[in-house]
Amino acid sequence: MEQLTSSTSLAVITKLKSAFARHGIAETVISDNGPCYSSEEFRRFANAWNFTHTTTSPRYPQSNGLAEKTVQTAKRILDKAKAGNTDPYQALLEYRNTPVDNLQSPAQLLMSRRLRSILPATSRHLQPKVTPQKSVQDRRKVCQHRQQTYFNRGTKPLSHLPVGTPIRFRQEDGSWRPATVTQHAHTHRSYHIQTKDGHTLRRNRWHLRESRDAQNTKDTQHADEHTNNTQPLHPEPAHPQPTNQQNPNYTTRFGRISRPRQILDL
Numbered sequence: 001m002e003q004l005t006s007s008t009s010l011a012v013i014t015k016l017k018s019a020f021a022r023h024g025i026a027e028t029v030i031s032d033n034g035p036c037y038s039s040e041e042f043r044r045f046a047n048a049w050n051f052t053h054t055t056t057s058p059r060y061p062q063s064n065g066l067a068e069k070t071v072q073t074a075k076r077i078l079d080k081a082k083a084g085n086t087d088p089y090q091a092l093l094e095y096r097n098t099p100v101d102n103l104q105s106p107a108q109l110l111m112s113r114r115l116r117s118i119l120p121a122t123s124r125h126l127q128p129k130v131t132p133q134k135s136v137q138d139r140r141k142v143c144q145h146r147q148q149t150y151f152n153r154g155t156k157p158l159s160h161l162p163v164g165t166p167i168r169f170r171q172e173d174g175s176w177r178p179a180t181v182t183q184h185a186h187t188h189r190s191y192h193i194q195t196k197d198g199h200t201l202r203r204n205r206w207h208l209r210e211s212r213d214a215q216n217t218k219d220t221q222h223a224d225e226h227t228n229n230t231q232p233l234h235p236e237p238a239h240p241q242p243t244n245q246q247n248p249n250y251t252t253r254f255g256r257i258s259r260p261r262q263i264l265d266l
Contacts, residue, residue, distance in 0.1 A: 001074055001092065007034070009041040020049065023110075028052045030064060033202075057190045057204035059172070093117050101143050104131055158205050161191060166211040169193060169203050178211065212253065 002015045020026070029046070031037040033055050046053040056063040077095055081088040096107045097115050107115045113128040114121065161167060161181050168176040179193040182200065189205040249259050 007036055009036045009039045009045075012036045013042065013045050016045075017049075025049055026051055028054055030054045030056065030067065032056055032061075032064060033058050054187065057185075057187065058202055060204040060206060062206075063187075063190075063204060090118065094119070101140075103136060103139055109136065158189075159210070161205070161208060161210065167193065167208045168211055169195075169201070170207045170209075176209065181208075210253070 002018070004011055004015065016029075029051055031053070036042065037053070037055065042053070061068050073095075077091050078088050081091045093115060094117060097105050097117055099105050103109070105114065107113070108129075108131060111128075112130045114126055116126055163181055163183060165181045167179055167181060169179050170176055177195060179195045179201070181191050182194045183192045184190070185192055185202055190202060191205065191208060192200060192202050193208070194200050249257055251257050
């Protein structure tokens with residue numbers, strides 16, 4: 001945890017250099033799309049220090065849930081230390097000495113030993129002990145799989161959107177505006193779209209809904225293919241149908257069948 005007095009690219013780069021000099025250069029750095037991360041100066045820093053910079057989908061914090069949860073935990077620790085009029089650094093020390101998710105503590109995972117704190121501990125507990133990385137990764141995967149199973153109970157996968165698909169994207173006020181998919185982003189379930197005004201935006205699949213015009217086109221094409229495949233060699237002469245039966249039924253994007261209104265002739 002570092003204290004930032006400014007949110008400029010130079011201030012963020014200085015803090016990252018300090019962390020890299022202490023722990024080594026990370027292979028991948030994941031961040032949001034803040035101005036300090038999307039600047040040209042940060043891009044040159046990533047190229048010079050040889051790491052990959054990946055940004056999450058705009059306006060979708062869930063795609064960077066681990067960082068968001070870590071920030072929430074740090075804020076909670078600082079708020080409790082302030083409310084209890086205690087030293088926040090001692091609170092951070094005890095947090096780093098506490099096991100997480102039935103695993104070892106963050107200090108043991110990073111430095112293979114417990115940290116000495118104000119709580120009494122014997123010298124035997126402070127001796128270094130290397131933890132096999134594979135066992136930690138396997139237990140972490142089990143926890144993540146369990147969380148994924150519970151989360152997927154109330155969700156369903158969203159379909160892939162090809163390039164050129166007319167869609168509607170969700171805005172901050174909850175309204176929907178038309179746009180078109182131009183290309184797929186470099187991250188999973190992220191797309192670049194172009195609005196009617198010509199602006200290019202990047203949005204997560206959660207913000208996009210396929211337009212009804214595109215769905216009707218797919219349904220028409222599917223119906224035409226089905227008709228061509230099932231058409232007999234000697235078709236029977238077509239009989240004209242009554243006027244009140246010319247409105248076909250159609251299925252909405254939620255799966256509901258819409259039928260024409262029937263009026264009784266009394």
